[in-house]
Amino acid sequence: MRLPKREVPWEMPEIATSPLILRSSHPLNAETPLSLLAESWVTPQERFFIRTHGNVPELDPLSHRLKIGGRVAEPVELSLEEIRSRFKTRRLAATLICAGNRREELNAVEPVAGMTWHQGAVGNAEWTGVRLADILEWAGAPEGVDLHVVFESADAVAVSGRHTCFGASIPLAKALSPEVLIAFEMNGGPLTREHGFPFRVVVPGYIGARSVKWLTSISIEDQPSDNYFQQNDYKLLPMGMSADDAERGVGVMLGELPVNSALLAPLDGAEVVAGEITLRGYAVAGSGRTVGRVDVSADGGATWQKATLDAHSAWTWTLWRACVTLQPGTAELVVRAWDSAAQTQPEQLETVWNAKGYMNNAWHRVTVTVR
Amino acid sequence: MRLPKREVPWEMPEIATSPLILRSSHPLNAETPLSLLAESWVTPQERFFIRTHGNVPELDPLSHRLKIGGRVAEPVELSLEEIRSRFKTRRLAATLICAGNRREELNAVEPVAGMTWHQGAVGNAEWTGVRLADILEWAGAPEGVDLHVVFESADAVAVSGRHTCFGASIPLAKALSPEVLIAFEMNGGPLTREHGFPFRVVVPGYIGARSVKWLTSISIEDQPSDNYFQQNDYKLLPMGMSADDAERGVGVMLGELPVNSALLAPLDGAEVVAGEITLRGYAVAGSGRTVGRVDVSADGGATWQKATLDAHSAWTWTLWRACVTLQPGTAELVVRAWDSAAQTQPEQLETVWNAKGYMNNAWHRVTVTVR
Numbered sequence: 001m002r003l004p005k006r007e008v009p010w011e012m013p014e015i016a017t018s019p020l021i022l023r024s025s026h027p028l029n030a031e032t033p034l035s036l037l038a039e040s041w042v043t044p045q046e047r048f049f050i051r052t053h054g055n056v057p058e059l060d061p062l063s064h065r066l067k068i069g070g071r072v073a074e075p076v077e078l079s080l081e082e083i084r085s086r087f088k089t090r091r092l093a094a095t096l097i098c099a100g101n102r103r104e105e106l107n108a109v110e111p112v113a114g115m116t117w118h119q120g121a122v123g124n125a126e127w128t129g130v131r132l133a134d135i136l137e138w139a140g141a142p143e144g145v146d147l148h149v150v151f152e153s154a155d156a157v158a159v160s161g162r163h164t165c166f167g168a169s170i171p172l173a174k175a176l177s178p179e180v181l182i183a184f185e186m187n188g189g190p191l192t193r194e195h196g197f198p199f200r201v202v203v204p205g206y207i208g209a210r211s212v213k214w215l216t217s218i219s220i221e222d223q224p225s226d227n228y229f230q231q232n233d234y235k236l237l238p239m240g241m242s243a244d245d246a247e248r249g250v251g252v253m254l255g256e257l258p259v260n261s262a263l264l265a266p267l268d269g270a271e272v273v274a275g276e277i278t279l280r281g282y283a284v285a286g287s288g289r290t291v292g293r294v295d296v297s298a299d300g301g302a303t304w305q306k307a308t309l310d311a312h313s314a315w316t317w318t319l320w321r322a323c324v325t326l327q328p329g330t331a332e333l334v335v336r337a338w339d340s341a342a343q344t345q346p347e348q349l350e351t352v353w354n355a356k357g358y359m360n361n362a363w364h365r366v367t368v369t370v371r
Numbered sequence: 372m373r374l375p376k377r378e379v380p381w382e383m384p385e386i387a388t389s390p391l392i393l394r395s396s397h398p399l400n401a402e403t404p405l406s407l408l409a410e411s412w413v414t415p416q417e418r419f420f421i422r423t424h425g426n427v428p429e430l431d432p433l434s435h436r437l438k439i440g441g442r443v444a445e446p447v448e449l450s451l452e453e454i455r456s457r458f459k460t461r462r463l464a465a466t467l468i469c470a471g472n473r474r475e476e477l478n479a480v481e482p483v484a485g486m487t488w489h490q491g492a493v494g495n496a497e498w499t500g501v502r503l504a505d506i507l508e509w510a511g512a513p514e515g516v517d518l519h520v521v522f523e524s525a526d527a528v529a530v531s532g533r534h535t536c537f538g539a540s541i542p543l544a545k546a547l548s549p550e551v552l553i554a555f556e557m558n559g560g561p562l563t564r565e566h567g568f569p570f571r572v573v574v575p576g577y578i579g580a581r582s583v584k585w586l587t588s589i590s591i592e593d594q595p596s597d598n599y600f601q602q603n604d605y606k607l608l609p610m611g612m613s614a615d616d617a618e619r620g621v622g623v624m625l626g627e628l629p630v631n632s633a634l635l636a637p638l639d640g641a642e643v644v645a646g647e648i649t650l651r652g653y654a655v656a657g658s659g660r661t662v663g664r665v666d667v668s669a670d671g672g673a674t675w676q677k678a679t680l681d682a683h684s685a686w687t688w689t690l691w692r693a694c695v696t697l698q699p700g701t702a703e704l705v706v707r708a709w710d711s712a713a714q715t716q717p718e719q720l721e722t723v724w725n726a727k728g729y730m731n732n733a734w735h736r737v738t739v740t741v742r
Binding site for chain 2: 292361
């Protein structure tokens with residue numbers, strides 16, 4: 001399933017990143033300003049965070065093919081037009097979250113490796129596509145609890161001096177779940193180039209890295225993908241291990257997301273006027289659970305009150321708001337969410353700190369000056 | 372679906388509770404001593420914690436019938452013999468955990484309502500039975516994402532001056548999952564009377580209260596069960612609410628379990644000899660996730676090391692062990708688990724404290740004297 005080796009074309013892609021905050025140009029990575037994230041339950045495509053690991057491919061929607069191989073009846077190929085016409089179209093709202101979202105906060109404990117994401121490497125969209133399960137059934141996929149569905153991207157990535165592509169895998173049982181889509185539209189319009197045109201995987205409830213863009217192949221395998229980004233990156237290292245240890249393949253392979261939340265308003269370091277103020281933010285449950293409750297504190301976690309939740313499902317975030325009263329001075333605002341399994345977030349960044357800075361779901365704290 | 376009102380027969384059931392620790396006689400509640408829990412991955416039936424809310428029914432396996440009603444093609448009944456012969460027999464290892472397990476620890480923050488369980492209201496068994504999904508399909512259950520499967524027990528319970536039975540419900544989607552069984556055997560032998568003879572529900576990954584014993588009816592409904600134990604009990608109350616508030620139906624209705632762990636050896640308050648000592652305990656992930664990692668600390672959480680995990684699945688606990696070195700003095704031993712979604716347990720009991728004392732999954736701490 002390995003693609004032929006290609007040169008990585010490091011030219012700057014002609015993609016407008018405004019109004020995003022650019023985190024790196026080569027590869028292109030940008031996150032959403034928190035004030036914009038709070039504005040709408042559906043994140044517009046031009047405001048949606050961008051995560052890439054190599055180039056941003058420019059694929060011809062007429063000639064591009066999706067190859068399906070591995071443990072299927074026989075290898076097959078599908079064009080965009082065939083995917084659209086052969087399978088029932090589905091539409092699903094789902095939130096994508098980068099496993100490195102909120103990584104920046106962890107540097108306060110000890111510096112971590114990886115892209116410096118604040119709380120904006122997250123977005124919620126209405127995806128239109130077909131069920132991966134329908135494609136797998138059509139292709140004659142076997143049943144088997146221990147199988148994996150391996151995805152490869154048409155991009156070109158250089159890692160550790162090797163030329164490869166971005167790749168990932170998910171367990172077959174998850175791939176057969178109805179929420180997993182091969183999507184060709186985002187918020188009612190075609191995917192833009194930076195979001196995976198002409199089609200991508202959308203794996204709700206899993207880290208964004210498994211929702212492979214510019215999808216070029218699907219393969220059913222006995223093992224998880226042997227791609228660098230499945231085997232060496234996106235792993236949760238235990239305490240005492242450095243980022244280099246991930247190169248040896250150690251750590252827990254990430255997939256499902258934990259319960260998480262963040263304050264979007266007011267911003268950290270802001271000056272606010274004493275009296276009543278509305279706090280706003282997002283909360284997500286991850287991996288098929290729902291958000292059960294969101295608590296906010298205006299005194300660093302000494303006392304708490306319940307926030308009001310906006311619409312949400314097992315696959316989407318909820319935007320929440322809560323009215324608190326602030327006295328002049330300094331206030332530490334805190335948010336923590338609870339999922340439907342009564343699971344909440346850890347209090348301390350020290351608890352969740354790991355050398356590669358993944359899955360930070362400690363209580364989110366923001367300090368404001370109250371005038 | 373309400374059963375006819377009955378007098379509650381409060382005679383002491385003739386059930387041997389040794390070697391369990393009796394927590395109440397009427398109704399009968401008993402938990403497993405921690406030293407016995409640590410001895411085997413499969414908990415023997417006579418060592419398995421007992422949770423009842425009323426009497427322990429003595430049902431005739433020949434005449435007892437399971438009624439299936441609500442939104443099915445037409446109401447039907449099944450005898451034990453019909454359940455055994457009509458559907459394929461399945462065997463599954465699954466851990467049951469009381470939602471109130473570890474409640475006792477919460478009293479250190481502020482007293483909580485409910486049965487005083489330590490860390491032994493948990494057990495792991497090999498269940499033999501048939502899939503609830505197979506029974507529901509046979510009965511002509513409808514499809515529908517928002518439906519609920521309502522269970523009632525043949526027991527007699529008195530709550531708030533009313534005579535009723537124990538009842539519960541789970542979402543239809545969960546009921547159709549292959550791990551949910553109607554079980555008639557436990558560890559290869561018939562269910563004993565206190566564990567639900569002649570058959571019970573087993574809902575892996577959910578709080579024990581949903582695994583209804585002495586099952587007498589299944590009904591597919593538009594709403595969760597209106598039974599007291601679904602609507603008023605087993606709810607997670609937010610901070611600031613008292614146990615009485617649950618009578619008004621507020622709080623999050625519990626179902627899926629969070630990640631959790633406990634130390635089983637050494638015991639709290641024990642005296643141990645300085646030098647190397649092996650810590651042992653259990654960890655569970657809950658709700659279809661798996662245990663990703665277990666960390667132990669011998670210095671109150673300042674430093675951590677990884678424990679070695681025994682066998683486990685998404686539906687069972689893992690028994691873990693870790694070797695630490697203790698110096699003379701006092702040592703605070705701590706355990707915390709991580710699930711496959713990189714979700715870990717909260718550090719403080721204060722965080723998880725709730726008036727009815729459910730779902731305590733704070734780090735488990737044990738203090739020992741080292742000689």
